[in-house]
Amino acid sequence: MVEELGFDVMHAINADVAHALLAAGGGFDLLLTDVNMPGSLDGAQLASLARQIYPNMMVVVASGRVEEVAGRLPSDLPILRKPFRLKELVAVIGNRCRRPDEQASDMIA
Secondary structure (H helix, E strand, C coil): CCHHHCCEEECCCCHHHHHHHHHCCCCCCEEEEECCCCCCCCHHHHHHHHHHHCCCCEEEEEECCHHHHHHHCCCCCCEEECCCCHHHHHHHHHHHCCCCCCCCCEEEC
8 A cells, every 4th residue: 555655665674673764764754554563563662663753743543453563663653453444544654655756655564
């Protein structure tokens, strides 16, 4: 779905790999993560670390159990309830969607 919106996507097999990609630099604009991730970090921890590395980067968390995780995340962090559709993703990332006159952004999914 994210690629359909014009983003260049880097997939990470777990939160540790995603954190390493973020820490290595690369000018990411968007992080889309699930709360439940394999590895030593979960998606909530990854979201917090991502904000430290890229304070202006949009971070979106997906979860099938929003009520359980909402208290573990910053209040301004968008949470997508899984399963979600393209229109729900667009509603959350809004102005971060690529406009025809812009280059595609990078994101980690």
